[in-house]
Amino acid sequence: MFTERFLRDKRGVSLELAERQRLERAISEVLTLEPRTTIARAGERLHQSTLLIEGIMSRYIDDRNGLRQLVAVHVPGDFVDLHAFPLQTLDHDVATMTAATVAIVPHAELETITLEMPALARKLWFATLIDASIHRAWLFRLGRLDAVGRVAHFLAEINARLVSAGLSDGRRFALGITQADLAEICGLTNVHVNRVMRQLREERLCVFRSSLVEILKPEALAARGQFDPSYLYIDDRTHASLSSHPRSALS
Amino acid sequence: MFTERFLRDKRGVSLELAERQRLERAISEVLTLEPRTTIARAGERLHQSTLLIEGIMSRYIDDRNGLRQLVAVHVPGDFVDLHAFPLQTLDHDVATMTAATVAIVPHAELETITLEMPALARKLWFATLIDASIHRAWLFRLGRLDAVGRVAHFLAEINARLVSAGLSDGRRFALGITQADLAEICGLTNVHVNRVMRQLREERLCVFRSSLVEILKPEALAARGQFDPSYLYIDDRTHASLSSHPRSALS
DNA sequence: CGCCAGAATTAACCTGCATCATCACGATTG
DNA sequence: CAATCGTGATGATGCAGGTTAATTCTGGCG
Numbered sequence: 001m002f003t004e005r006f007l008r009d010k011r012g013v014s015l016e017l018a019e020r021q022r023l024e025r026a027i028s029e030v031l032t033l034e035p036r037t038t039i040a041r042a043g044e045r046l047h048q049s050t051l052l053i054e055g056i057m058s059r060y061i062d063d064r065n066g067l068r069q070l071v072a073v074h075v076p077g078d079f080v081d082l083h084a085f086p087l088q089t090l091d092h093d094v095a096t097m098t099a100a101t102v103a104i105v106p107h108a109e110l111e112t113i114t115l116e117m118p119a120l121a122r123k124l125w126f127a128t129l130i131d132a133s134i135h136r137a138w139l140f141r142l143g144r145l146d147a148v149g150r151v152a153h154f155l156a157e158i159n160a161r162l163v164s165a166g167l168s169d170g171r172r173f174a175l176g177i178t179q180a181d182l183a184e185i186c187g188l189t190n191v192h193v194n195r196v197m198r199q200l201r202e203e204r205l206c207v208f209r210s211s212l213v214e215i216l217k218p219e220a221l222a223a224r225g226q227f228d229p230s231y232l233y234i235d236d237r238t239h240a241s242l243s244s245h246p247r248s249a250l251s
Numbered sequence: 252m253f254t255e256r257f258l259r260d261k262r263g264v265s266l267e268l269a270e271r272q273r274l275e276r277a278i279s280e281v282l283t284l285e286p287r288t289t290i291a292r293a294g295e296r297l298h299q300s301t302l303l304i305e306g307i308m309s310r311y312i313d314d315r316n317g318l319r320q321l322v323a324v325h326v327p328g329d330f331v332d333l334h335a336f337p338l339q340t341l342d343h344d345v346a347t348m349t350a351a352t353v354a355i356v357p358h359a360e361l362e363t364i365t366l367e368m369p370a371l372a373r374k375l376w377f378a379t380l381i382d383a384s385i386h387r388a389w390l391f392r393l394g395r396l397d398a399v400g401r402v403a404h405f406l407a408e409i410n411a412r413l414v415s416a417g418l419s420d421g422r423r424f425a426l427g428i429t430q431a432d433l434a435e436i437c438g439l440t441n442v443h444v445n446r447v448m449r450q451l452r453e454e455r456l457c458v459f460r461s462s463l464v465e466i467l468k469p470e471a472l473a474a475r476g477q478f479d480p481s482y483l484y485i486d487d488r489t490h491a492s493l494s495s496h497p498r499s500a501l502s
Numbered sequence: 503c504g505c506c507a508g509a510a511t512t513a514a515c516c517t518g519c520a521t522c523a524t525c526a527c528g529a530t531t532g
Numbered sequence: 533c534a535a536t537c538g539t540g541a542t543g544a545t546g547c548a549g550g551t552t553a554a555t556t557c558t559g560g561c562g
Binding site for chain 2: 012042043059061063064067069071072083086087088091092114115118121122125126128129131132133135136137138139140142143144145186187226230231233
């Protein structure tokens, strides 16, 4: 079951058995990829999309000076470049961060699905809109938070998403990325990220060591980053405890 | 024809006559709105979406201190909160910036369209993905550009979009927003935006006065903001001249 | 015509983060 | 085993942009 984590725990759109089976049938191949492998470049015409099964992937935009801004980080269960199906070409590059396993879904299959299973098509649409929602949270992060807040917000987000994927217990998780990656995510320099991590460590909020993240005070970390998980559209029943805002708790 | 500008000049997805007529029929009412009117709040359950016919609208996320980060600015022809149809609730607020005219489309109508006209449904999906693409360009802007670059990038973007909507000649356009709005868009303070505008004026790149924008050197402005319009998915035939990158020119 | 509110402008001061440089540690390679 | 490289850690210095506050400018309106 390669699609096991896709849309798992997402509010009101869990897949029907038939839909899941149809998606499984749509997979043409399963690949393992090396770390730091680019699988799609901006402007290329794409004829397939990529469902991430294992590992961490990223999407990024390069600037004139070779610096890059990450615009998305993907965890297992994410349909990384599903938006390439309606868009046909992308505005950014797509790459693995760690070693990864991915399932390839030809656009021709998605085409058939949109014609034959409109309810499933709607769920695919929904999945791409969650990515957009995460983009907006990242805009908030870059536009309104200071360095410590940005890192705290990102770590709280990735923790929530990994909990949802069954890959974090809410306090500890493996995240095979470096401080330099964190810098490209948060719009900072790697030097300053290092100082931020020290501060988070000294405040006993969070420890990041050799790609293992340990969150000591989840609520305090979320509060420091003004993190409110509602933009992730995770089903409330499963994870009422991730918020820094009481109003998001189980009602 | 309220849908006249919707998906106009968008690469490969112009509407068929029947599709446009179907969309027109889906409109339940047309409203005029005051400036600075909030029409949807984060978390509310929505049962309709809003097509912007005239005026400028925005979407924004508030922070703890009452500061806000704009995550989108909309021009006539944009289906402002179409993503509320699959998502049902939004992660942000939606408001007018200027006085505006909007067409209301009930989600029940969109529901019918997805069942009966899958090709049109795909184009609606496409429209929401352009918004996501713009989000990514904004992430690049906030993460990698300095203050002057951010403002230059935004003004170049909004110019390109208004050209596409037939509301700018490529050099001059009305944009009923203040410097404080610009600050909320670019993640700056209004004081600093003022400094930036003076610099752009002194460098004779762009003049912004009482909500009228005049771009003196479009190419230089785009270059200063590293603006490459390909993320807008505008049909190349119509606007090959907006880029700062030769490779985006008419081929 | 004077009044007023919102917007733009400018100045003085301060700070968060970039920049540049160096060093330590562990893993990988020849 | 030395050499190299990737990653993390830390100090010194400078500047872009934030903060605060005061002063115009502008358009609308009685």
